[in-house]
Amino acid sequence: MKSAIIGGTGYGAVELVRLLDKHPNIELVKVISNSQSGTDIQDVYPHLSNILNIQLSELNIQSLCEEVDVVFFATPAGVSKEYIPELHKQGVKCIDLSGDFRLKNPQNYETWYGKSSAETTYLEKATYGLSEIYGDDIKNSEIIANPGCYPTAALLGLIPAINNKMIDPKTIIIDGKSGVSGAGRGVSLNTHYSEINENLKAYKLGQHQHIPEIEQAIEWSAAAVAAASANHAELESIPVSFSTHLTPMTRGIMCTMYAQLTDPSSATVSAFIEHYESFYESHPFVRIRPEGTWPSTKEVSGSNYCDIGFQVDARTGRVTIVSVIDNLMKGAAGQAVQNLNLMNGWDVQMGLTDIPMYP
Amino acid sequence: MKSAIIGGTGYGAVELVRLLDKHPNIELVKVISNSQSGTDIQDVYPHLSNILNIQLSELNIQSLCEEVDVVFFATPAGVSKEYIPELHKQGVKCIDLSGDFRLKNPQNYETWYGKSSAETTYLEKATYGLSEIYGDDIKNSEIIANPGCYPTAALLGLIPAINNKMIDPKTIIIDGKSGVSGAGRGVSLNTHYSEINENLKAYKLGQHQHIPEIEQAIEWSAAAVAAASANHAELESIPVSFSTHLTPMTRGIMCTMYAQLTDPSSATVSAFIEHYESFYESHPFVRIRPEGTWPSTKEVSGSNYCDIGFQVDARTGRVTIVSVIDNLMKGAAGQAVQNLNLMNGWDVQMGLTDIPMYP
Amino acid sequence: MKSAIIGGTGYGAVELVRLLDKHPNIELVKVISNSQSGTDIQDVYPHLSNILNIQLSELNIQSLCEEVDVVFFATPAGVSKEYIPELHKQGVKCIDLSGDFRLKNPQNYETWYGKSSAETTYLEKATYGLSEIYGDDIKNSEIIANPGCYPTAALLGLIPAINNKMIDPKTIIIDGKSGVSGAGRGVSLNTHYSEINENLKAYKLGQHQHIPEIEQAIEWSAAAVAAASANHAELESIPVSFSTHLTPMTRGIMCTMYAQLTDPSSATVSAFIEHYESFYESHPFVRIRPEGTWPSTKEVSGSNYCDIGFQVDARTGRVTIVSVIDNLMKGAAGQAVQNLNLMNGWDVQMGLTDIPMYP
Amino acid sequence: MKSAIIGGTGYGAVELVRLLDKHPNIELVKVISNSQSGTDIQDVYPHLSNILNIQLSELNIQSLCEEVDVVFFATPAGVSKEYIPELHKQGVKCIDLSGDFRLKNPQNYETWYGKSSAETTYLEKATYGLSEIYGDDIKNSEIIANPGCYPTAALLGLIPAINNKMIDPKTIIIDGKSGVSGAGRGVSLNTHYSEINENLKAYKLGQHQHIPEIEQAIEWSAAAVAAASANHAELESIPVSFSTHLTPMTRGIMCTMYAQLTDPSSATVSAFIEHYESFYESHPFVRIRPEGTWPSTKEVSGSNYCDIGFQVDARTGRVTIVSVIDNLMKGAAGQAVQNLNLMNGWDVQMGLTDIPMYP
Known part of the structure; x- marks a missing residue:
């Protein structure tokens, strides 16, 4: 399965990179960052040197739909709601780490985020991705609103x-x-x-x-x-x-x-x-x-x-x-991968078996 | 006024040292530590080098009564209750940073501290030293149970x-x-x-x-x-x-x-x-x-x-x-000095005018 | 003696505020910050609440010369060299915490700072303020280039x-x-x-x-x-x-x-x-x-x-x-006050007697 | 291949546990700690709860030789030199994270560690395990002196x-x-x-x-x-x-x-x-x-x-x-696993492919 990350220079994205790199069923083919497109990711994050050979690219929804099966949004509030409807129409699964699809009541989003909400149709299609609680719904969903930390x-x-x-x-x-x-x-x-x-x-x-x-x-x-x-x-x-x-x-x-x-x-x-x-x-x-x-x-x-x-x-x-x-893990990228596993019927721990790093 | 600190190698004591050194009305004449008596305080705390010339000494209640007007206890639970009665009888004021005299109900002390309580007579004589709230009582007290942090x-x-x-x-x-x-x-x-x-x-x-x-x-x-x-x-x-x-x-x-x-x-x-x-x-x-x-x-x-x-x-x-x-300040040594000021009718800010250290 | 600080919202400045507030011979009458003039200093630094009642003000060299005897510059490179000549002409002592007057060879300043140097006349008038080493020169100087940390x-x-x-x-x-x-x-x-x-x-x-x-x-x-x-x-x-x-x-x-x-x-x-x-x-x-x-x-x-x-x-x-x-102390504000003491023939420790804060 | 760790409650050991747990060719069968034998490792390190089901055990060289193929020593100086000769005789590979076999000149060990050195025969058998530099020797060695950090x-x-x-x-x-x-x-x-x-x-x-x-x-x-x-x-x-x-x-x-x-x-x-x-x-x-x-x-x-x-x-x-x-990784447990890979002719990165955790 091929995947892309949108919002590629934030901490949520770089944690997704760390996880997807070792996930056996996923290939990370694109990391998108409009602000730094053209830059090698290792120039933004030197800890990735000699590991990943990825150049940050600009968002192009059409080519993205052709290249990947699943997209992770690690973007600020207000971004994913603009792109998820189109991706969804074209059959791309979406896992949104932002708050855009979490609140079923659009008024709540508008009150607490100070922005206009995603379309109601898509709010309804999206599943609130608290993996342990809503696993059955997640399995049957193609848009996941990954919970806040x-x-x-x-x-x-x-x-x-x-x-x-x-x-x-x-x-x-x-x-x-x-x-x-x-x-x-x-x-x-x-x-x-x-x-x-x-x-x-x-x-x-x-x-x-x-x-x-x-x-x-x-x-x-x-x-x-x-x-x-x-x-x-x-x-x-x-x-x-x-x-x-x-x-x-x-x-x-x-x-x-x-x-x-x-x-x-x-x-x-x-x-x-x-x-x-x-x-x-x-x-x-x-x-x-x-x-x-x-x-x-x-x-x-x-x-x-x-x-x-x-x-x-x-x-x-x-x-x-x-x-x-x-x-950054269970509160963001880890749970996103857990939801990816659930959506695909894979072992829920796939790619997530690391022991905590202590001390 | 002459003062001593008992329990001289803990953080509460060393914060008291810092404050008493600049207090205009107090002279610090003795720092007592049975475990390290004979050692120069600057060997225990090198940050005091060239500032204080104090050798840690052993506790001798009788000579202490002759030398000082006020004693600060910065000791673990169970120590001050052994010595405050005698010091009080000999007219020495006591400010106790430990929990020995804080709880008026001896049963509470025994339950929560797992030790036998101070004598009831002295529990009654001691004033709970939350300066802003019980200032009037503190002014008239000779034993202060300095509050916990x-x-x-x-x-x-x-x-x-x-x-x-x-x-x-x-x-x-x-x-x-x-x-x-x-x-x-x-x-x-x-x-x-x-x-x-x-x-x-x-x-x-x-x-x-x-x-x-x-x-x-x-x-x-x-x-x-x-x-x-x-x-x-x-x-x-x-x-x-x-x-x-x-x-x-x-x-x-x-x-x-x-x-x-x-x-x-x-x-x-x-x-x-x-x-x-x-x-x-x-x-x-x-x-x-x-x-x-x-x-x-x-x-x-x-x-x-x-x-x-x-x-x-x-x-x-x-x-x-x-x-x-x-x-260590309002939660321990600072409030102890504030109480000392109150007990003596001095300006409550005496020796405590430092601006917070930021950043 | 009356003093002002220019560059009032940086860490060097706020450390100077902490020191000057307790200095017995100095009154701090002005804290200048062009970027935040009009704001109360406690809105920028809440730790100063209820302690100082100072509103940040805009720089006006003429009125400054009338109001103060000494000015501390806690500004980025390139600022003090514009103002110190005029202040000096009007008899105001200057202690510059920036690098503008430290290098006697203007070429060095231009090479390492990438800016044009202060005027040579004033470079010569300025004394490099490493207090313990150049104390005799500092005593006779009216412009101090306070050393880097x-x-x-x-x-x-x-x-x-x-x-x-x-x-x-x-x-x-x-x-x-x-x-x-x-x-x-x-x-x-x-x-x-x-x-x-x-x-x-x-x-x-x-x-x-x-x-x-x-x-x-x-x-x-x-x-x-x-x-x-x-x-x-x-x-x-x-x-x-x-x-x-x-x-x-x-x-x-x-x-x-x-x-x-x-x-x-x-x-x-x-x-x-x-x-x-x-x-x-x-x-x-x-x-x-x-x-x-x-x-x-x-x-x-x-x-x-x-x-x-x-x-x-x-x-x-x-x-x-x-x-x-x-x-921030011996490497900036503390040495600046030490130099102020030297320039005025005061005890070198005046306002600087605080014991290190440990732990 | 079966492995044991001796010195199981230190940080080097627990980092080895983290690495060996995900190493595809190694099974960790024993973690030895004389001081805490009988305790579940998750009571000493709760971050291992529900992951490993290992009880700390006492050192018994004979049974160890029967159970495992390789032993990691994560012990203080002076311990491994007592046990490695016997383990080696019985064909068990040893990777020693302590300093006991690093210095070829026994006098150096005695001077700097203040203890008597390992036997010269075994000092000679041991290879200094700086993987990138002495890889050829490591491949042919059965005792590795893992370098200091x-x-x-x-x-x-x-x-x-x-x-x-x-x-x-x-x-x-x-x-x-x-x-x-x-x-x-x-x-x-x-x-x-x-x-x-x-x-x-x-x-x-x-x-x-x-x-x-x-x-x-x-x-x-x-x-x-x-x-x-x-x-x-x-x-x-x-x-x-x-x-x-x-x-x-x-x-x-x-x-x-x-x-x-x-x-x-x-x-x-x-x-x-x-x-x-x-x-x-x-x-x-x-x-x-x-x-x-x-x-x-x-x-x-x-x-x-x-x-x-x-x-x-x-x-x-x-x-x-x-x-x-x-x-704890390249300076201890990571390099130990790298040396294990070298000794066994496995891919040097086996079990070590984790991306650095950032931030």
């Missing part, structure tokens, strides 16, 4: 508990902490070394564009629970508190999440562990930590794992769920 | 809102994040560079010994509010959710705190700002951030400031309060 | 050995390593957090504009030695090897320097220590390390110290000299 | 120039800079986070045990050159200056090396590049940088590459050579 960490940690009615979804608070690579390669004072090193910053409190994405999936889960237990399946709005912090490290996201237990008197850490292990039994990339231990971001660095640990507090009637991923 | 950041951010009934104290969730110097200078795998660098770790979830300290002050505030508005002043137990995270930086603590607004329909960030600015009007070390901005730890590094910012979310009915300090 | 660390480590003929100046190799704040606050891919963190980069090998500055002072010393011992004082060109490396930290410069011993058979570390301690006896900011220990950058962080250590290797006939400074 | 970076950068008589080996100065993982997982104040973060330290100047290892290979090369050009092949002692620095990062080593050019008037960077590219033509893990650029450690992170760049300075008659590796 924070939503991936948050939702993998929350959905099993919501589905099993262990927590009250209306009480969810998510304290997110990210490494700096999530902000991309574009220079700014907010990613300037001397401003970020030896510093911890809160940013975009209550304003992050990942909020509606997280809420949308929580609402789907809550509606499914309600539909199963009663007679209505209507979506109900479930706002969450979501705070984001910039941490002085390159890779890694941790979401520390708090929610009221539905049954505080009987809830235990071991019950959470047992439920989550069962829920993710056939999903090798989610690992559940033993009682009394919690994950750290370095333990998943460079890999597609999501590690989850719990604390149940009888005093407060709340559970604390800690979920970590590598934001 | 997390509690200082958390409580300065929460108490004004509790006092003014802006939040429901029973809904408080505190997500704490700390630099590594808070763990001290003792070596361990948890502070080993290659394990911590480029890593973010959750630790001691729901188990940190700062939990009862935070709850105690919240309960005092809530009881005062209840006493004022009704007819009972009894302390009610108010458990909080408190999580701690180790961040790859040396200095700094941030607490991101969540609570239900008592009046969600009318709450605004500007109302919080206005109340906090008024509350801290005569307290120069607390700075309130303008709407839409939040503090970062580097902005207080090396200084005694505590910076606080807010986000009010009408969607969830919650406020998010972000509070940052330098854990 | 690398040259300060390198020259303080080399000059005593050259002066005492302990090393052959023609064999000097300087391996320089710097923190990222030396690159300033201007954003670029070279100072982008994710590119620099967990990375060590060699840059500008043999091309750094500090090379002619280091060579100039070495040539002066070598010529003085030659003049003393023989009959010629002519300057001889003495090229040095100088390499620069970007280290993943904010502050700090280390120069590791190698040179052939003039008398390998009898040279010892203790002879170097003895000579350097004597050379710097009346210079409190230079500290010599005991045999078998070498300095580290954190041991001078936030202070004006330069720490120096030695290794003498009989096997190779070479000495290794390690010299460290805080690049 | 600093010597690997230094020698790959120096040997081609020595062999081609481009530099005078008696003038070599090596300024080495290492990440902290090179110090291993054993805790100490020198690897304590708060001491190392935001700090750059010079250590063991002129005393590092890698000095005789570097000199030995330089002397071999110089002797070969002498033998070819004249009539004597006797080893001549060639002392080098070698300084080591601890850099605030986990992985990575850079050696910046200086030497006198043998022909300064005609030497050029492009001549160096041309010679090195030709020298390493059939060696895929060494990459030569284009003129005007130099490598950085992150560009090889997680990979087995060694990247090299040059600066030729006509002014000083010296060349500067910059060489970088990942100390």
